[in-house]
Amino acid sequence: MNKPRTGYIRPLDLKHGRVDMSHGSGGRAMAQLIEELFMAAFDNEFLRQQNDQASFQVPPGRMVMATDAHVVSPLFFPGGDIGCLSVHGTINDVAMAGAVPLYLSASFILEEGFPLADLARIVESMARASREAGVPVVTGDTKVVERGKGDGVFITTTGVGVVPEGVNISGDRARPGDAIIVNGPLGDHGVAIMSLRENLSFGTTIQSDTAALHGLVAAMVAAVPDIHALRDPTRGGLATTLNEIARQSGVGMMLRESALPIRAEVRAACEFLGLDPLYSANEGKLIAICRNEDAPALLAAMRAHPLGREAALVGEVIPDDHHFVQMETTFGGKRIVDWLTGEQLPRIC
């Protein structure tokens, strides 16, 4: 990186400064914000190209691309913040194709008046998440909107990755008889955010489960290359995500309530908040669907990974022309687990 030569009169005031409209204008103030904040945090050979696009070699083969806008409110929450969430969320969308995530882009929409100290904290959290995941942020963009036309900061990340030879994971590949597996307890992220919003505490603080799942997915694909479907149950939770896959694959599903891993404190908080943990968002969880005979190997591989220790087989794919997701309740009955309707959890990610 060349030494800055734009002749800034003084460095950005990262303690007391605030975002102003000039930080989005394309001129000197924006260049300074990019250099002293974004490039300092994300520093890598791609950003150092200082072009309006990043350039890199990719291995031949099938690639995937995923994008997510992050508008979570509040910006900081137990277990994470919008910064690391925006890295994890897009890495996970790429990984859910069985792909190895390679690169991320990040675009920021800042609200005039937003404290630079908060922005720095968020960007450092993103940079840490990106380093830990080994997936660099290679290009970006910054815009500023007037006070009252945004909400602090919105971050859109986009990721690209490569799919290993022989892997063909898609939401339309669930088949009757397949096993439905999750990698751990459900509903943590949604409950962490909602508890904070409602100013609730339940003795122990419920933490968001936000995490990058590509390492876990790599271990899973190595153990069982022919996983049929993978998806992270974020907005809408397990229930909505299974309904999506059921519709896409033209099948039904049968969950066993007694098998669903849900922390006692999450269950208690949900009761208090009037939420259903099946619809509560997750940010470090995945649903895997594979042939029943592959399930033991897949579960073993998952449980050997730190992010899959509590992996559980929670149900099976069944034939159903209505594509219903059903659940055998702990009381021995059955009920339909429908799509999320309404707005149970706005701005959860």
Place this chain on the structure above:
Amino acid sequence: MNKPRTGYIRPLDLKHGRVDMSHGSGGRAMAQLIEELFMAAFDNEFLRQQNDQASFQVPPGRMVMATDAHVVSPLFFPGGDIGCLSVHGTINDVAMAGAVPLYLSASFILEEGFPLADLARIVESMARASREAGVPVVTGDTKVVERGKGDGVFITTTGVGVVPEGVNISGDRARPGDAIIVNGPLGDHGVAIMSLRENLSFGTTIQSDTAALHGLVAAMVAAVPDIHALRDPTRGGLATTLNEIARQSGVGMMLRESALPIRAEVRAACEFLGLDPLYSANEGKLIAICRNEDAPALLAAMRAHPLGREAALVGEVIPDDHHFVQMETTFGGKRIVDWLTGEQLPRIC
């Protein structure tokens, strides 16, 4: 695409309906918005995969990735709207590496209460721009924020593309003696937006120049594979973009004011608005820097393309340890053309 099976009670009311929080919740309402509006407009084999990521084959070689958030205000303006702008802007960032743009992602941050009719108009404009450019929108995301926490719609697009063998275009390759070329009249987009905001009319309406430049770039690269630098002078205009390149390459630049193509009506509007056309944004313009001996061939190739008919040689790269951009004025003097400072044109793209 499978027939929708989510059992919507009635189709979206695209005439009188409005965005509500449930459209971002991840549930049934969001699925309906995506199917009836986004998928209907962008329809392609990648979106029809209906996964959280798009999957595609890419040719081997060097790839580029670029992203831009679009927050232009107002959303509709003479010559375009935020929809086509968000397609053109990112295609151009990819093309400025000499790359062939392949795929786009699009993420939407919608404000509660935004009319679905406006959203449909914007999405159709995006889809048209994408079809005309031959660069499909292959994956996307939708979030909704509360009234007063956004401003109608913000759109972040990300693009990927491949760089042809032997092409190596970068902002750090400008060398003393190189020619500086633009593809047509400067400042149109910025003046179109500002005139609208200030409610001005100048007899003729000034139109935004928004356009996808990858076809022009392909013709340029075919004629002169060793173009040194390319960049689109958007926010901050010609002046700021040349300062960026001068700094990156460690050179100075000398413009000739008399050679700069600026429409008479843009010049007049700028005078009225207190703007300088050199700092006014462009959305269908590029700056090309190449060896002086390659300039005639490059100009000829540009002028043979509809988006380069008024291409002009406007200056040359010079040695300068201060990396100043200077201009020989029409009166025979010289002045420094500095970086944009302050916020001449907020939310111009």
